[in-house]
Amino acid sequence: MTPLAPPATIAFIGLGMMGRPMATRLVAAGFKLRVFDVSQKAVSDFVGAHPSALATASAKAAAQGADALITMLPDGKIVRQAVLEGRDPAVDGLAPGAIVMDMSSSNPVDTQKLARDLAARGLALLDAPVSGGVKRAVDGSLSIMVGGGAADLERARPVFGAMGKTITLCGPAGAGHALKALNNYLSAAGLVAMCEALVVGEAFGLDPGTMVDVFNTSTGKSNATEVKGRQQVVSRAFAAGFATSLMAKDLRTAGDVAKFLKLKMPGLEQAVAYWNDADVKLGKGSDHTEIFRYAEMLAEKEG
Numbered sequence: 001m002t003p004l005a006p007p008a009t010i011a012f013i014g015l016g017m018m019g020r021p022m023a024t025r026l027v028a029a030g031f032k033l034r035v036f037d038v039s040q041k042a043v044s045d046f047v048g049a050h051p052s053a054l055a056t057a058s059a060k061a062a063a064q065g066a067d068a069l070i071t072m073l074p075d076g077k078i079v080r081q082a083v084l085e086g087r088d089p090a091v092d093g094l095a096p097g098a099i100v101m102d103m104s105s106s107n108p109v110d111t112q113k114l115a116r117d118l119a120a121r122g123l124a125l126l127d128a129p130v131s132g133g134v135k136r137a138v139d140g141s142l143s144i145m146v147g148g149g150a151a152d153l154e155r156a157r158p159v160f161g162a163m164g165k166t167i168t169l170c171g172p173a174g175a176g177h178a179l180k181a182l183n184n185y186l187s188a189a190g191l192v193a194m195c196e197a198l199v200v201g202e203a204f205g206l207d208p209g210t211m212v213d214v215f216n217t218s219t220g221k222s223n224a225t226e227v228k229g230r231q232q233v234v235s236r237a238f239a240a241g242f243a244t245s246l247m248a249k250d251l252r253t254a255g256d257v258a259k260f261l262k263l264k265m266p267g268l269e270q271a272v273a274y275w276n277d278a279d280v281k282l283g284k285g286s287d288h289t290e291i292f293r294y295a296e297m298l299a300e301k302e303g
């Protein structure tokens with residue numbers, strides 16, 4: 001099968017915090033884009049900045065004539081609606097042989113079903129969630145975790161290569177989404193641990209900036225201490241570009257996978273409850289780094 005090299009046509013659905021910079025990388029690499037988002041502003045901003053991209057009014061219209069379809073949507077339920085079951089879904093526009101790439105962080109069990117349903121329509125699915133956040137979406141150095149067939153990945157490699165630096169085939173359909181949810185469990189746990197350490201340390205009289213610097217040269221070092229500690233938390237910028245609601249969703253996904261496999265995971269269950277409550281208490285639109293504010297709120301209650 002011929003690789004999907006530029007100027008192949010890609011339908012891109014979901015131009016949010018991540019989708020916009022990822023689609024920008026594809027335009028820069030020479031792909032032809034047909035874009036759709038339920039937010040008309042997201043679409044008009046994108047085609048305003050990239051006149052070679054075509055604005056479309058539905059997932060079906062975006063998919064027409066496309067060699068591949070990328071979804072970068074909040075969750076797997078929304079992906080299923082956009083691709084298969086909603087109004088004017090992408091499947092009604094895609095030609096057989098096209099590849100669907102779900103780069104959202106979706107539920108892997110739902111992804112396995114979507115892969116079967118799409119295969120019945122002659123369409124291959126690759127789950128290809130990403131890690132690295134907005135910064136690495138902008139510079140094209142995302143880590144991409146792929147689930148699906150090796151031959152389909154080889155076909156899609158030039159597309160992924162425009163957006164990511166590390167592309168890992170994790171296993172069959174759903175494997176990428178499973179690994180992504182588990183990765184975010186680690187990421188969330190590291191962030192909460194750092195925030196609690198900072199709250200306790202500050203109360204003891206330690207300087208939070210000094211604490212982060214010491215973590216970063218000590219065994220407490222993590223992604224949280226390296227890229228969120230001083231930049232987002234100590235500065236109280238709280239603007240990493242990844243919503244608390246999406247992190248809570250990823251934790252629920254990891255918890256659901258464990259439950260589906262009938263595995264008891266008390267630490268994960270606690271993390272799910274912690275992030276679900278934080279999502280409610282921090283309010284709509286909060287950044288996940290505001291989990292520090294949640295840690296402060298809980299600490300106050302103890303006093």
Ligand code: NAD
Binds near residue numbers: 131133241
């Ligand atoms: P976002 O909320 O900023 O963007 C989602 C976009 O999807 C929005 O523009 C929204 O209007 C659009 N949308 C929603 N429903 C739609 C529909 N039915 N049809 C078309 N468009 C629709 O989210 P994001 O931060 O870009 O995250 C997208 C996915 O990537 C999520 O699954 C998230 O968990 C994952 N992710 C995010 C980050 C991050 O740092 N933000 C990092 C890695 C993975």
